[in-house]
Amino acid sequence: MPSDYTKKIVEIRGVKKSFDENHVLRGVDLDLYERENLVVLGKSGSGKSVLIKLMVGLLQQDEGTINIFGQDTTKLSLKDLNKLRLKIGFAFQASALYDSMTVRENMEFPLVRNVKNLTRKEINLKVEGLLDSVGLPKTINQMPAELSGGQKKRIGIARTLVLEPEIMLYDEPTAGLDPTTCIDINNLINQVREEYNTSSIVITHDLTCAKVTGDRMAVLIEGQFQAIGSFEEVFAQAKDPKVKSFYDYNFIQ
Numbered sequence: 001m002p003s004d005y006t007k008k009i010v011e012i013r014g015v016k017k018s019f020d021e022n023h024v025l026r027g028v029d030l031d032l033y034e035r036e037n038l039v040v041l042g043k044s045g046s047g048k049s050v051l052i053k054l055m056v057g058l059l060q061q062d063e064g065t066i067n068i069f070g071q072d073t074t075k076l077s078l079k080d081l082n083k084l085r086l087k088i089g090f091a092f093q094a095s096a097l098y099d100s101m102t103v104r105e106n107m108e109f110p111l112v113r114n115v116k117n118l119t120r121k122e123i124n125l126k127v128e129g130l131l132d133s134v135g136l137p138k139t140i141n142q143m144p145a146e147l148s149g150g151q152k153k154r155i156g157i158a159r160t161l162v163l164e165p166e167i168m169l170y171d172e173p174t175a176g177l178d179p180t181t182c183i184d185i186n187n188l189i190n191q192v193r194e195e196y197n198t199s200s201i202v203i204t205h206d207l208t209c210a211k212v213t214g215d216r217m218a219v220l221i222e223g224q225f226q227a228i229g230s231f232e233e234v235f236a237q238a239k240d241p242k243v244k245s246f247y248d249y250n251f252i253q
């Protein structure tokens, strides 16, 4: 848990995004602070992925601003936007490993593509070090098809870390995993923050994941964040009918 929230890494203000008559984001404000794990909760289709895509410039907002490291993403040249993207690691919902490549080749791919002049020794050290840190050094020569879902997620996260991102975006990191493996992934998200000093946005439907990894939570309902705060604070706001209905729907069985 960060000792204080002083340094803002991301500042989102008044962001709106529609697809024809589908008004997905209707004025979103959100901050991400240095070394914070911020959990974004919201029903399926509420616009969580759209928000992430806006952050990395894969979509363009209709209104509002997104500042990352003090830079307005809409005002960046393509070259500067690409530079910024390299500081943002995106751990996809599916681990997005290439099936035809070994774990080593998968890990090397972003490095070889984006970092020039690395020696073979430097590449090996980096790949082996990251596989160690996610607890899977022995998988290095395996193919993705030989790995469990949890192992694929861990390697997907390790691969995202090869470019040393300052921001990590986790999209449904525990989706489709059994409860024990979920615990491993939640712990890994916290470990990544400790080891690599990342600031993270974690998109999840999983209440345990939210509680274990999140310093703060933000609940996206009807295109706006209706509640933002610690787990307890957001729960307290469950008196608000919209937030309550979200909780009742998702968590109270």
Ligand SMILES: Nc1ncnc2c1ncn2[C@@H]1O[C@H](COP(=O)(O)OP(=O)(O)OP(=O)(O)O)[C@@H](O)[C@H]1O
Binding pocket: 019, 022, 024, 042, 043, 044, 045, 046, 047, 048, 049, 050, 051
């Ligand atoms: N490129 C696009 N073109 C048209 N509509 C889109 C596009 N991307 C997203 N949408 C729409 O925006 C809405 C929000 O989608 P989004 O994927 O952000 O939801 P989500 O909250 O991430 O859902 P889930 O939890 O199921 O992943 C949906 O109605 C979706 O159909």
